[in-house]
Amino acid sequence: MPEIPEIETVRYHLEKHVQGKTIKHVIVNRDKALNVPIEVFANSVINQEVSSVRRRAKQIIMSLNNAKSIIVHFMLEGYVRLFYANEELVGRPSLILSLDTGENLAFFKINLGYIHLVNTTNLKVMPELEGLGPEPLDPEFKLEDFLSLLSQRKGMIKPLLMDQQFIAGIGNVYSNEVLFCSGILPTRKTSQISEQEQTRLFYCLEDLLNRAIQLGGVYEEKFTSDDVLTGGFEPKLQVAYRTGEQCFVCSDIIKTEKVGGRNAFYCPTCQH
Ligand SMILES: [Zn+2]
Missing domain, CATH: 3.20.190.10 (MutM-like, N-terminal)
Structure with missing residues (x-):
């Protein structure tokens, strides 16, 4: 999606x-x-x-x-x-x-x-x-807001990131990517993630989404016959849909596991 x-x-x-x-x-x-x-x-x-x-x-x-x-x-x-x-x-x-x-x-x-x-x-x-959470790229959405929202939640972090009422617009691809960027395993309980890690998660989210937008995301369908922007972020994906391939950072093998009913992709060495 x-x-x-x-x-x-x-x-x-x-x-x-x-x-x-x-x-x-x-x-x-x-x-x-x-x-x-x-x-x-x-x-x-x-x-x-x-x-x-x-x-x-x-x-x-x-x-x-x-x-x-x-x-x-x-x-x-x-x-x-x-x-x-x-x-x-x-x-x-x-x-x-x-x-x-x-x-x-x-x-x-x-x-x-x-x-x-x-x-x-x-x-x-x-x-x-109605009922949608804040936009992660809204300039009004600050680190303190993110930390405060996280402190009210208890479940696993990956399904939470995909919860549209928590924050809006994140799905399976970018929830996997942002957790890799932050070094956090998808199954970690939100309440057990340190403030330092939560802070990293916030800045990874901002940075990742901005870079993906600049490169045209990972959509396969072009907008026009001469569209060269759409899908440009696909080669930059670190873990999503890379099961069995080597991590670009540590060369360990990327794994997949069902988390909250969806496929979580992660590096068992880079993420804790
Ligand atoms: Zn790795």
Whole structure:
């Protein structure tokens, strides 16, 4: 599932390629992805300019000129692609937004995820974004806040990092990577992690997410045919999906273990 760096890469591309353009036509192939009837959705977005593109947790918020917003959650397999005016739209997207430039913005595999139409004014109280924890990259989110949140928790650290109500936007890939960066085993009890380790975890989280964003995350699906950014962080992964391979730091073999129902990847030598 895409996490902060992947969704941030999508946001960057949408801002660069779609913001300021007007939606001219809508095709819905999967009406179950929507929260309103197709006609309501189409009437609300056609002839509207995309005025801003934001991210909250793992969701994209495209706001339109008419105080409506489209919220997209890709969940496990969804992705979005822009086809240039001279390109043939291939595949069967769940939704296509045709732009005034002749380009087509196509959302694929929105099966577990959704595309919801909401009022921009109600963003903070809408169910899609309610109950989410703080954004780890929010400048207002400080070390003291992180330590204070951790002190209220008792369970294993890896599932906690993936808990969207604890902090937003971290999933399986970056929870593994940040624990490697901090030298902490995924199974450690949060209450038994020293303050020094917790502090390292905070700075690793910030640094890791920022580097992953700069390199385009680990998404496999390119945004455009000439997209060279998306997926650039993949070769930088230290433990995630590297079971049986050598640790880049100590040459020990990377191990996998089920922790909280998900695969934890770790180095038994570098992490304690
Ligand atoms: Zn190692």
